[in-house]
Amino acid sequence: MSVKGKVFQARHAMGQRVRGTALVASDGFSARYDLDRIKGIFSRPSHQLAGRSYVGKILVVETAKGGVASAWMLHEMNSRGMAPLAFVFNSVNPILAQGAALAHLPMLAGFDEDITKAIPDGAELEIDPARGTITVL
């Protein structure tokens, strides 16, 4: 079943409107624990996205894990052009939201369905934080 044109509504949102390609996993996200931030890939061997690049992607994942350090790391990653384009979470902890605020990266969280199941990996998306929406293009 095609999801093209479908719109998902988030309860939490911040940042600017962007368009990009989704990188999707039913797994967590921690900038300190899961990534090789220099290479811009997921490095934790047990992570569903191990070995894949997140740079410039709209990352659609389950939740943010651990690591207060992430609050700085998104800003540092973005300064080198090695950050995701935007974040979409089912559930987010304050650290990633604080990090997105510092790095000025768009972030959406909290949906009526499991967003990691609803959006296919590789889908083209438009994120509009002012409306709290994700549109599948």
Place this chain on the structure above:
Amino acid sequence: MTAMKLNDEEQDMLAGKLGPVAQQALRHQIMVGEFFGAEDFVPVTQAHIMADTESLGEAGVQWLEGLAANREGRTGVCIPTITDPRGTDFAKAAYLGQTSSMIELERRAIDAFVKLGVTMTDTCINYQTVQAPIRNEHVAFGDTGVVIYSNSVCGAYSNFEGGPSALSAGLTGRTPRYGFHLAEQRRATVHVRTDFTPQTLNDWGALGAVVGRIAGNYWAVPVIEGIEGAPRSDQLKHFGAAMASFGSIALFHMVGVTPEADRLADIAPAGLPSHRVGRDEVKALQASYHKDGKVDVVVFSAPQLSLYELRDLAALCDNRRFSVPLLAVTSPQVKPDSDRMGYTARIENAGGIVLSGMCFYQSYAREIAEAKGWKRLVTNSAKLVNILGGYGYQPMLGSMEACVDAAVSGRME
């Protein structure tokens, strides 16, 4: 998103009447607060900033220097604001194989923090060494281990405040009122019954890890029932730090132990999802990291060691000779006492090294691994084994005694 209600002082701050530093800090806090639906701000009495330079990077240090360069209006923090471990122990940086650029970045970050009026305590055990918060005290603490201990054991109110947000709270004297600043968010959401009361710190950490995995996300609040007696501060330190690391948990209750949970009914609504955890689950978690054979390094860290942990470690080091490096990491408040009591000398006489003001995983652990050729690491910290898997290490979890034995034999059996 609904706009936060601002009082007169906050409106002045946002308008820049207290200067650009407070204005920038408040703007950041409003973005975060409105994201989480905070109605307003709550005054805080202390802030604790996690800001090692591995996380900050050049970009983060430049951001701090930009704030610190400002001379207009309020130029620094307005409440006691302290720091989490640094990225190095300057006295031991060469031993750790840290480069001059790491050290230079660290010095620049410290200079900027000092200009902003921040007190460089460099500790993740401030609740044991600087000043524990009291029940109902609203604070803005960083370091997940500090937050979970302060919320759960002390009964204070804090969210996980990352470095930029904790510094903002120091600069404005407040934080957005959401999450664990709200009484209704502090009710238990999952019940864990156990018939296993750990004795060792690694078992406490492993139990925390198991509970963290069950609870699973920041907004979950586990209540643990069945612990016998009164756990010690170091035991709950490892328990909480591991739970926060494995599950992103910021608050737990322990019936009959923690201040908000004299009785289960005080914090748990009826019909909570319930789980049983026993010795088998705790041992299985530790066994999942176990690999027989050669050990490259033994590390006691995460959280920093208390004076009592160093005392116990020193006793195990007497008349031993290590064949692989053994690192024990503590806070700058504890280190002079450890020196004075002779614990440092007893650990170092056996071939160990006592580090201060850093924490192993916040100190370029990946680069240290490459510089020193360390891969197979033994520790008694469940938090550390969870983190280092992502840093290219093969971590193993054992008791303090087993770790010291491994330092002597160079093997984990």
